[in-house]
Amino acid sequence: MSVLIYTESENGAFRKNAWEVASYGAQLAKAMGTEAVALAINVTDPSALASYGVARVLQVNDPRMDTFNARAAATYLEKAVAETGARVVVVGSSADAKFAAPILAGNLKAGYAPNVVALPESTSPLVVRRTVFSNKGFAHTELSGNTAIIGVSSNAFGTVEAQGDARAEAFAPEVSDAAFGTRSVSVDKATDKIAIADADIVVSGGRGLKGPENWNLIEELAGVLGAATACSKPVSDMGWRPHSEHVGQTGKPVASNLYIAIGISGAIQHLAGVNASKVKVVINNDPEAPFFKAADYGIVGDAFEVVPELIEKLKEFKAQNA
Amino acid sequence: MKILVCISNVPDTTSKINFTADQSAFDTTGVQFVINPNDEFGLTRAMWMKEKQGATVHVATVGGPGVEPTMRKALAIGADEAIRIDAEPTDGLFVARQLAEVVKNGSYELVIAGRESIDYNGGMVPGMLAAMLDMNFVNTCIGLEIEGTSAKAVREIDGGKETIETSLPLVIGGQKGLVEESDLRIPNMRGIMMARQKKLNVVPPVDMGAGTKDVSFEKPPAKGPVKLVDPSQVGQLVELLHKEAKVL
Ligand SMILES: Cc1cc2nc3c(=O)[nH]c(=O)nc-3n(C[C@H](O)[C@H](O)[C@H](O)COP(=O)(O)OP(=O)(O)OC[C@H]3O[C@@H](n4cnc5c(N)ncnc54)[C@H](O)[C@@H]3O)c2cc1C
Ligand SMILES: Nc1ncnc2c1ncn2[C@@H]1O[C@H](COP(=O)(O)O)[C@@H](O)[C@H]1O
Numbered sequence: 258m259s260v261l262i263y264t265e266s267e268n269g270a271f272r273k274n275a276w277e278v279a280s281y282g283a284q285l286a287k288a289m290g291t292e293a294v295a296l297a298i299n300v301t302d303p304s305a306l307a308s309y310g311v312a313r314v315l316q317v318n319d320p321r322m323d324t325f326n327a328r329a330a331a332t333y334l335e336k337a338v339a340e341t342g343a344r345v346v347v348v349g350s351s352a353d354a355k356f357a358a359p360i361l362a363g364n365l366k367a368g369y370a371p372n373v374v375a376l377p378e379s380t381s382p383l384v385v386r387r388t389v390f391s392n393k394g395f396a397h398t399e400l401s402g403n404t405a406i407i408g409v410s411s412n413a414f415g416t417v418e419a420q421g422d423a424r425a426e427a428f429a430p431e432v433s434d435a436a437f438g439t440r441s442v443s444v445d446k447a448t449d450k451i452a453i454a455d456a457d458i459v460v461s462g463g464r465g466l467k468g469p470e471n472w473n474l475i476e477e478l479a480g481v482l483g484a485a486t487a488c489s490k491p492v493s494d495m496g497w498r499p500h501s502e503h504v505g506q507t508g509k510p511v512a513s514n515l516y517i518a519i520g521i522s523g524a525i526q527h528l529a530g531v532n533a534s535k536v537k538v539v540i541n542n543d544p545e546a547p548f549f550k551a552a553d554y555g556i557v558g559d560a561f562e563v564v565p566e567l568i569e570k571l572k573e574f575k576a577q578n579a
Numbered sequence: 580m581k582i583l584v585c586i587s588n589v590p591d592t593t594s595k596i597n598f599t600a601d602q603s604a605f606d607t608t609g610v611q612f613v614i615n616p617n618d619e620f621g622l623t624r625a626m627w628m629k630e631k632q633g634a635t636v637h638v639a640t641v642g643g644p645g646v647e648p649t650m651r652k653a654l655a656i657g658a659d660e661a662i663r664i665d666a667e668p669t670d671g672l673f674v675a676r677q678l679a680e681v682v683k684n685g686s687y688e689l690v691i692a693g694r695e696s697i698d699y700n701g702g703m704v705p706g707m708l709a710a711m712l713d714m715n716f717v718n719t720c721i722g723l724e725i726e727g728t729s730a731k732a733v734r735e736i737d738g739g740k741e742t743i744e745t746s747l748p749l750v751i752g753g754q755k756g757l758v759e760e761s762d763l764r765i766p767n768m769r770g771i772m773m774a775r776q777k778k779l780n781v782v783p784p785v786d787m788g789a790g791t792k793d794v795s796f797e798k799p800p801a802k803g804p805v806k807l808v809d810p811s812q813v814g815q816l817v818e819l820l821h822k823e824a825k826v827l
Contacts, residue, residue: 324741327706328716347813352737356718356752359703363675363710368704384794389699390605393596395668396793438715439745444736452738457827469596474727482827494760500721501735506592506697507616507755515826532799536824538816539805549805554819557704557812574817574827 260286262295263334263341265353269301273455274349276309280417281376281409282347283310289380296337296428298322298330303425308397310419315340315428321470325353329432331360336430338365338404345383346406350512351454358406368400368510371408391506391529405564410533411454411512435450453504455558456485458515459534461504463489463527465520465541465560469497474564475519481571489521520560523548540564580634580725580747581627583685583694585614585704586653586680587668588646594698596795605698605796614649618691621753624723625691625765632725635659641668641677647779654709654774655766661777667785669792670692671703676787678704688728688747694719694754699793702752709750719744721756723788 262274262282279295293310297303300316306314315337321488322329334346334357346361348354355371362369370388374395383400385407400407453459460479462472473485476495479486493503504511506529517535520541521527528551531537539552540560549555556563590596591611600760601604614622628634638653639662640646650661662685664677682690690709695702703719709716717723717729721740722733728747733740735756751757809814822825 264801325736327718331797332712333593352719352735355702356706356734360710360716362672362703362790363707366672369671369701370705372700372701372792389793389796390590390596391700392695392799394598394605395797395799397795397797399792399794400790401788401792402790439717439732439743442731442742442744444739444741446736446739450738483614490760493712500756501739503755515820516825529592536820536826537596538820549807552804552805553803553824554816555805556808556809556810556813556816563810563813567816569813570817571758571827572819578821 259292259341261346263348276416279309288290307423310421314425327356330357332436361517367404369406373415392532451485453485458484459513461487463521582689583687586698588649589698611700621691624757627809644689656764656769661779672790675707690750694752705752714748715745716750
């Protein structure tokens with residue numbers, strides 16, 4: 258028996274979410290009195306997992322996995338479950354994890370609970386708390402069967418330092434070319450920008466910014482904060498910003514530490530997608546805007562005056578705290 | 580080409596979410612149900628393939644008789660036939676297993692589902708279905724072109740997009756981008772009239788256990804009031820975010 262942790266990687270190194278997923282898996286293993294084993298695909302040096310309580314690392318080296326392939330990742334996970342007798346598989350909430358996990362669940366006929374926000378309330382039976390209805394509610398979900406898959410919500414659990422050996426061993430089960438099935442032709446990713454899913458801070462603009470020509474305000478603020486940029490749905494529908502920035506119930510979910518909404522009214526569909534963020538700030542010139550009811554901090558004012566001022570103040574703050 | 584579009588029946592996005600008094604279930608009192616928004620994009624993409632490529636488009640839903648109005652809407656938008664698997668959709672594994680049976684029996688080559696249902700936010704059914712059927716799968720799909728048995732798909736990844744080549748049989752987890760918002764079809768009078776003549780087949784479920792069960796629900800705790808900062812004191816906001824909220 259064990260807890261199997263799927264740690265994601267990119268260009269030979271762990272992705273940022275690996276630490277949170279590893280922490281969750283290791284703490285769960287501790288609660289279950291078992292061992293935390295990580296699967297790491299094409300990671301040059303997995304030893305850092307030791308600081309999060311991982312006991313063993315199954316290290317896969319497969320050049321075919323240099324670009325992510327969900328079906329093949331699910332196959333590796335399935336083989337790792339067989340190898341370790343895992344009772345629980347812990348995965349993250351990235352687009353890749355949410356691509357591979359249901360395939361694994363289908364292969365194993367295992368229950369899968371995504372968007373889990375805390376360690377299980379009970380391990381026998383296994384019961385987890387997860388967000389449902391786009392953050393408008395929580396469900397307590399029981400997972401039955403021999404193996405269960407838990408998808409940990411980003412930023413909900415955090416990292417927990419713990420001692421582990423992270424004993425690496427080569428893991429090379431047979432995974433046929435047929436397991437690939439899809440072929441990546443090209444990846445189009447802005448390397449100089451922070452992805453919404455990875456961001457601690459997200460700066461988001463709405464229709465209140467009047468037009469795409471004013472987005473320098475959003476970009477500059479995001480630049481000072483090291484934040485990702487996002488937008489409301491109409492902004493992307495009108496083509497002011499790319500669809501990949503659309504956040505909300507029908508766009509990308511946001512679960513950052515800080516979400517700053519500028520010129521966004523706070524429609525129910527927008528809030529549903531961003532409410533999981535820990536601290537929300539709204540800047541809007543209409544004191545009646547619904548976002549003020551959902552936010553922690555707010556400024557009632559004109560974005561074109563407030564935001565440049567905020568950028569200046571943040572620059573001063575950064576200079577003092579550098 | 581035979582296409583199956585999987586439709587889940589979900590509360591309208593403006594719905595207030597409440598649970599029953601014993602917290603054991605979602606309270607549907609007064610809730611309007613609609614086609615899951617992610618499925619609407621998929622259905623419209625399928626309509627395009629019907630018109631331009633001569634595809635046959637069926638829709639399937641796992642649910643009780645109460646989901647039929649949503650299915651009629653899909654027929655009014657232009658699907659040729661509908662299939663209702665007569666069972667409560669208990670969990671992703673159960674639903675995927677039911678749909679797998681429909682896909683096998685109907686020899687569908689392309690299955691278009693949504694990235695996730697906006698109610699339980701599972702994001703499970705399409706991937707599980709692909710696994711059960713041993714079909715190729717592209718999730719968070721924002722572009723799809725089929726030619727013969729080859730498929731070119733674009734999927735959203737964290738921070739960008741990826742173009743993928745694959746082949747039929749294929750399952751898609753779709754979302755906005757498959758078509759633009761402005762291209763979404765709204766049923767017109769003629770569509771609604773024609774939908775009345777179309778077949779809505781009801782089939783019994785096959786045996787399959789569930790892997791998960793939602794034992795209880797709760798609403799998030801009420802939020803405290805917003806702290807307002809005067810627009811002439813923007814520096815205070817930076818202070819609060821640093822010292823109080825500790826996010827800077
Ligand atoms: C099925 C469905 C799904 C949807 N999904 C989503 C979704 O996922 N995400 C999403 O965002 N929306 C979604 N919507 C749309 C949603 O209902 C709202 O229409 C949308 O969020 C509004 O965007 P907005 O706040 O940018 O624009 P508006 O509602 O027009 O708000 C603009 C705000 O800017 C303020 N403003 C104006 N000028 C200034 C200024 N100079 N300085 C400061 N503030 C100013 C105004 O007071 C106003 O509050 C969905 C709708 C439907 C029907
Ligand atoms: N009861 C259902 N009947 C038919 N299709 C469904 C059902 N539930 C989910 N789906 C499909 O699977 C997608 C993802 O749903 P889910 O896994 O529930 O988040 C939906 O967008 C639908 O296409």
